[in-house]
Amino acid sequence: MNGIGIRRYGGIEELTEIRIPTKKLGPDDLLVSIKASGVNPVDWKVREGLLQADFPFELPLVLGWDAAGKVSAVGESVKHFQIGDDVFFRPELVREGTYADEIVVHANLVAPMPDGLTYAEAASLPLVGLTVWQALVEVGQVQTGEKVLILGGSGGIGSMAIQVAKALGAHVTTTTSSKNMDYVRELGADEVLAYDKGTIHTTTKFSFMLDTLGGESYGEALKLMERKGKVATIISERDAKRPAYVDTLEKEMGLSVMYVFTRPDGKNMNHIRNLVEARKVRPFLTEMYPLTVEGVRKAHSSSQTGRVRGKIVLVNN
Numbered sequence: 270m271n272g273i274g275i276r277r278y279g280g281i282e283e284l285t286e287i288r289i290p291t292k293k294l295g296p297d298d299l300l301v302s303i304k305a306s307g308v309n310p311v312d313w314k315v316r317e318g319l320l321q322a323d324f325p326f327e328l329p330l331v332l333g334w335d336a337a338g339k340v341s342a343v344g345e346s347v348k349h350f351q352i353g354d355d356v357f358f359r360p361e362l363v364r365e366g367t368y369a370d371e372i373v374v375h376a377n378l379v380a381p382m383p384d385g386l387t388y389a390e391a392a393s394l395p396l397v398g399l400t401v402w403q404a405l406v407e408v409g410q411v412q413t414g415e416k417v418l419i420l421g422g423s424g425g426i427g428s429m430a431i432q433v434a435k436a437l438g439a440h441v442t443t444t445t446s447s448k449n450m451d452y453v454r455e456l457g458a459d460e461v462l463a464y465d466k467g468t469i470h471t472t473t474k475f476s477f478m479l480d481t482l483g484g485e486s487y488g489e490a491l492k493l494m495e496r497k498g499k500v501a502t503i504i505s506e507r508d509a510k511r512p513a514y515v516d517t518l519e520k521e522m523g524l525s526v527m528y529v530f531t532r533p534d535g536k537n538m539n540h541i542r543n544l545v546e547a548r549k550v551r552p553f554l555t556e557m558y559p560l561t562v563e564g565v566r567k568a569h570s571s572s573q574t575g576r577v578r579g580k581i582v583l584v585n586n
Contacts, residue, residue: 272331272369273565278318281566287329292365292373299350299376300342301358304388306367306560307335308568308581309396309425315362316569319507324363332565333583334359336367337382337391347376355382357542359395359533367392368565368583380538383545390552393580397429398541398550400531401479404501405433406540408527409477413438416473420490421481422458423449425580426503428553430479431456436549439477444469444486449578456553469493477501483509491518500526553579560585 274287294300312332314320337357340350350356358379365372382391405411417434421427422443434441435457442460445453450461462469464486474495480487483504488511494500500519505528519526544550556571558564560583568581 270331270365270369270371272333272366273560273562274329274331274366274368275316276329278316278321280317281569283316284562284565284569286562287331289329289331289365291371294342294344294373295375296344296346297376298344298373299340299347299356299379300371300373301336301338301356301379302341302371303336303338303367303369304585305337305392306333306369306583306585307392307394307396308333308572308583309335310572311362311396312366313569313573326363331366331369333366333368334362335392335396336360336372337388341371344376350376350379355388355391356380357382357391357395358535358538359399359531361533368560370585377535378533378538380535380542383542386545386552389554389557389582389584393425393552393554393582394429394541394545395538396531397425397580398433399534399537400426400503400529401430401433402537402540403532403534404479404503404529405430405437405477408501408529409479409499411437411439411477415439415477416475417441418475418478418490418493419443419458419481420479420486421445422453422456422461423578424481425577426479426481427453428456428579429550430481431458432550433544436544442471442473442475444482444490452578480504483511485512488512488515488518491515491522491524494522494524497523497525500524501529502526503529554582555579556581558583
């Protein structure tokens with residue numbers, strides 16, 4: 270496979286072309302020709318070496334774990350895919366990434382690409398879609414009429430979470446900056462709290478919260494939760510420091526708090542595909558770059574600002 274990744278951990282200057290043998294196709298695998306790859310914060314966190322204590326990465330490493338493309342070979346035991354199928358998926362984190370021309374991936378991690386989407390649009394969905402589904406459905410068990418709070422509604426995860434929560438029938442409140450208030454309303458948010466206008470405040474109490482920010486923002490938001498509510502967070506200690514009072518507050522309120530690290534899952538991918546085809550969820554691409562070293566460097570630099578609205582995607586020409 271020809272791709273873009275790292276030979277050693279570090280800054281964007283470490284991004285380089287990587288050529289490694291494509292993994293041998295197993296009986297349950299697909300070989301996918303990659304047309305587009307999504308960009309997520311986990312990509313640059315891996316590049317900087319922030320996850321090496323938790324995952325057994327082998328260098329050199331092709332980065333990227335979000336993709337759409339066309340099936341070019343099928344393992345002998347695969348029943349539900351054939352050569353020429355358009356698919357989207359998130360591969361295993363510790364395997365070769367998707368900033369590449371092709372990849373071998375287990376068929377049970379893959380789903381047919383939603384009808385009507387471009388490869389770039391489809392590539393923006395796997396990681397955020399899986400994260401949100403696993404947070405809202407598996408952890409939160411969000412129900413119709415439930416009051417849900419989403420911290421950071423304009424980012425990649427937040428943009429998807431608002432839409433999925435609305436599709437589940439929830440009443441959705443989200444936080445964002447003043448400049449993004451109209452954007453999150455367009456996504457379906459019922460109530461918008463602008464964090465840059467002072468401490469967030471609402472009379473609404475929430476039974477479920479999805480935290481994409483951590484830190485003081487998370488601490489303040491806890492005060493808006495119902496007792497014995499549920500919280501799903503994608504923020505670990507390495508991402509943002511927890512305020513000293515948070516542990517006590519979570520315990521006093523009897524909150525159930527669970528950290529969500531996205532699990533690749535073809536069945537979950539099909540749930541996202543169904544929502545897209547039912548027009549309850551749509552991708553929001555805000556930046557596109559060519560899948561080149563320079564394009565990846567620009568994409569990572571943008572992602573690291575923490576101010577991206579929607580998703581960044583790399584496109585194979």
